[in-house]
Amino acid sequence: MRVATFNVNGIGARIGALLQWLEETQPDVACLQELKAPQEKFPEAAIREAGYCPIWLGQKSWNGVAILARGVEPQEVTRGLPGDPSDEQSRYLEAAVNGILIACLYLPNGNPAPGPKFDYKLAWFERFHKRAQELMDSGAPVILCGDYNVIPTERDAYKPERWVEDALFRPESRAAYQKLLDAGWLDALRATHPDEVIYTFYDYMRDAYGRNAGLRIDHLLLSPELAPQLKAAGTDHAVRGREKPSDHVPTWVELDWPA
DNA sequence: ATGACTGATGGAATCAGA
Numbered sequence: 001m002r003v004a005t006f007n008v009n010g011i012g013a014r015i016g017a018l019l020q021w022l023e024e025t026q027p028d029v030a031c032l033q034e035l036k037a038p039q040e041k042f043p044e045a046a047i048r049e050a051g052y053c054p055i056w057l058g059q060k061s062w063n064g065v066a067i068l069a070r071g072v073e074p075q076e077v078t079r080g081l082p083g084d085p086s087d088e089q090s091r092y093l094e095a096a097v098n099g100i101l102i103a104c105l106y107l108p109n110g111n112p113a114p115g116p117k118f119d120y121k122l123a124w125f126e127r128f129h130k131r132a133q134e135l136m137d138s139g140a141p142v143i144l145c146g147d148y149n150v151i152p153t154e155r156d157a158y159k160p161e162r163w164v165e166d167a168l169f170r171p172e173s174r175a176a177y178q179k180l181l182d183a184g185w186l187d188a189l190r191a192t193h194p195d196e197v198i199y200t201f202y203d204y205m206r207d208a209y210g211r212n213a214g215l216r217i218d219h220l221l222l223s224p225e226l227a228p229q230l231k232a233a234g235t236d237h238a239v240r241g242r243e244k245p246s247d248h249v250p251t252w253v254e255l256d257w258p259a
Numbered sequence: 260a261t262g263a264c265t266g267a268t269g270g271a272a273t274c275a276g277a
């Protein structure tokens with residue numbers, strides 16, 4: 001079973017590239033972030049024609065997440081990150097697919113830091129810690145995947161010294177990510193590629209992709225129950241080099257699990 | 260420190276992204 005995550009940076013602008021990628025790689029589950037579309041503008045028909053059943057949480061202009069399952073309806077578990085009813089940003093969805101609990105997240109960017117946006121990021125992270133622990137305690141096989149907006153370590157940035165003051169790389173952000181790993185979640189890409197330079201984001205500006213000036217900020221974290229089933233993980237790097245690409249690269253895990 | 264790119268909104272210029 002293959003589970004992928006892809007920050008599409010606008011489902012409207014990216015529908016062609018998304019359908020091509022789905023057709024080529026046939027993930028069993030695809031988690032999408034940054035739909036940048038209101039609920040009613042999600043291209044449900046086109047995605048169903050491609051063989052995928054979607055659930056989604058939209059929002060005008062910004063954010064927005066979706067979970068697509070190939071040939072089966074995702075069973076929605078949670079809509080929106082629990083813990084703050086006043087939070088109106090569409091950044092979190094959970095669904096069960098083939099007996100695996102899939103959490104799709106788009107963690108706040110947090111810049112500029114310090115400031116209210118960084119405070120929101122850290123508060124969001126705390127709520128996420130709480131929810132992640134509940135899921136782990138349930139004993140179910142779980143994948144937490146999406147755009148974490150965290151550069152975990154120095155090897156995950158092309159020039160780490162340029163990011164030390166940035167919300168993606170500040171000590172608070174890294175510590176919050178590390179806390180997940182300490183709790184027992186497995187960073188699937190790093191686990192399967194301990195020393196490799198792997199990036200999942202390239203800025204549109206100054207030919208970042210051509211210079212391989214990237215960041216690794218999209219992550220798939222496996223619960224201890226699921227970790228032994230990890231067979232492979234990687235990125236669909238070439239997708240970033242096509243016409244009208246997202247600035248993020250699709251990222252995936254392959255699990256020894258019946259699809 | 261700034262700018263360059265891109266998408267959405269709204270129908271120009273601005274915000275947000277990372």
